Amino acid sequence: MSRKAVILGGGQCKWGVREAHFVDLFQEAAKACFDDIPGLKPKDVDGLIVATSYAGRCSFQVNTAPVIAERLGMKPTSICTRCDTLCAGGSTGIILAKGLVESGNADIVAVSGGEKLYVPQKWEIFYSELASIDHDWDGPHGMAARKNSLPLFQLQTTTTLWITLWPRCKKSSPWKKPWQPLS
């Protein structure tokens, strides 16, 4: 008899504008999920798929799967990876988990997904949206970019760089002539 994939249980954290780190959101959601399946413990899970698209831009965290596994108390042995198809990331994770459990390459897979999108600078998330379209073609034509967000980004980046680097340029020798090899 062939193996058939089922969805055993699930849960989510409180959604909205949250004063929380993105890992906190995953922990809250996992707590709700394991509360939904009383017999199951994080250590019983042998696979973890993390669906997140903006952790790299908004939370400065890439390679999210091991981070989430650690914080959820999981030690996966079959799969531990991140998947990203933007708005469909969670659904893609479920499709991948189905394939893994039906083929016998995993037994119990936790599919998680989440984002911390509110950042102190609101323009930043609208600017980041530019990365979710075909950047090289549609981006220059103005699709999904907020008006004036590109010059604003450039101005802020340049200003921040100058403020950060100027004192170092003035006093430390490696910064004064960065092209020379350090002695």
Added chain:
Amino acid sequence: MQKKLTMEEAMAAAVVAPPLTLYDCCPITDGAAVCIITTDEIAKKYTDRPLVYIRGTAQHTDHSVTGNWGGKHFADWTHLRTAAKVAYKRAKLAPNDIDVAQTHDCFSISEVIEVEELGFCEKGEGGEFCMSGQINIGGKVPVNTDGGLLAVGHPFGATGIRQGVEIMKQLQGRARHQVKDARFGLTHNLSGMNAEHTILIYGREPVKE
């Protein structure tokens, strides 16, 4: 959305892109969701609730550059039609069999086009289908029974899981807004600049071989 909203407030809200107002567009949201996928044999050890099988899935893209759009016009989503066809075939079901659906209503117009392309009504009749209450509980196909993206928000990676968990609860008969005797459910996601469509079909029983 955690406060009550009247129709007048929604219609009088700031215009984002005519005719869509603020409340026609899903809000940027922080959030996360987790679900557990396993096999039916293992699941029986952990739960005595009815099992919810993943019957058929499909993911389809036919362009990423908007200039290569395949439809005759921007309301003609050929790639969603293809994805739906594949998913229904794998699940051995027809649009008429679906009892409850979670569609990707990132904008209110998306839901109108999606119910057409998913085969719940004829092309061009989506607006009438939605307005006449066919997508409400008790209608032909209740859609977005937990509120959908417009109401609960849209943290990108979490949305597909939130939809899956809602369908699971519907098919197990323990949803907050329960559809009576739901046996088959569908979830749909749209990614990027309408570049890719993902469909999952869940059921109370597996596909017969």
